[in-house]
Each structure stands twice: as C-alpha cells, then as structure tokens.
Amino acid sequence: MKGFVIEKNDEHYTENLSLHQIDTEINRKKEFNNVSIINPVNSNCICIINSINIGCANDEFKILVGEQVDEKLNKDKQGAFYIFCDKLHLMKDELLHISTIRKCNNSSIEILKKQFIILLPKGCIYIKTDNPIKNIKIRMNWVEEKIY
Numbered sequence: 001m002k003g004f005v006i007e008k009n010d011e012h013y014t015e016n017l018s019l020h021q022i023d024t025e026i027n028r029k030k031e032f033n034n035v036s037i038i039n040p041v042n043s044n045c046i047c048i049i050n051s052i053n054i055g056c057a058n059d060e061f062k063i064l065v066g067e068q069v070d071e072k073l074n075k076d077k078q079g080a081f082y083i084f085c086d087k088l089h090l091m092k093d094e095l096l097h098i099s100t101i102r103k104c105n106n107s108s109i110e111i112l113k114k115q116f117i118i119l120l121p122k123g124c125i126y127i128k129t130d131n132p133i134k135n136i137k138i139r140m141n142w143v144e145e146k147i148y
Helices: none
Strands: 003-007 019-038 045-055 060-067 076-078 081-086 096-102 115-119 123-146
Touching: 003 060, 003 096, 003 123, 115 123
Parallel strands: none
Antiparallel strands: 003 115, 019 081, 019 123, 045 115, 045 123, 060 096, 060 123, 076 081
C-alpha cells in the first residue's frame, strides 16, 4: 500500500513544515469519471495531505487511496504531484475507501475534515465520480517530508 489515512488528533506535527498548495481547474473536451493525483515514484518525499476541496457539478463522488496503476499515462504536473483524468474503472479491493460524498448543490466541499492522507512515492488519490464530467476544481494543501 502506498497511501494511508490517519486521524487529525495531533495537527502539531505539520505546524513547523512548509505548506504547499494546488489550486487548479481541470477542463476537458472528453468526459471523464476519474481524477488521479499521484506522488511520482521518483519524488523522494512523503506527502501529508491535510485538506482537499473539490468543486464539480456531480452529485456523488468517492475518494480512494492506493497505488499508481500506470506510469505511462499522460499527466499534468501540479506542484509535487501529477494529475490525470480518464474513464478508469477502479477495483475496490485494491484501494482504501476514504469517503463517499453526496452533494446538494454545485458548491465546493472539503473532504478531509478529520483525517490526513499520507502518500508515499507512487501513492495515489483517486476522485471517482458517479457520472462522467468535463470539469472539476481541486484545491489541496500538503506538507512534504524528504526521504534520504
């Protein structure tokens, strides 16, 4: 497993580390139902994600954590991460289910209110929508710990 979830009992650990942020809007001509946020295999760092804010027109989506499936996919570099969108059908047995979000409106929603996600190199966060979409907004905050 390349991704883990821990409760936010002690946020003092991340206080002295430099906070990084991605604030991006993904717009595609082709529909997709999966966004993958990957800590690259050669990153030499552990990423501790303390907030993910998602905005999309979909009514329901799932947040899953696991290992990067295919290193050859076309990806956009965003901060320390690679991000790509596709119509991937994920196997639930291989992934850690963080939450299922059901939205009442088109506003954005905070995913990690009570948890951190820890991603090792080649770890991945999957945002899986119930219906295909063409755009999504993602804002994510994290800290990095270098691996020597």
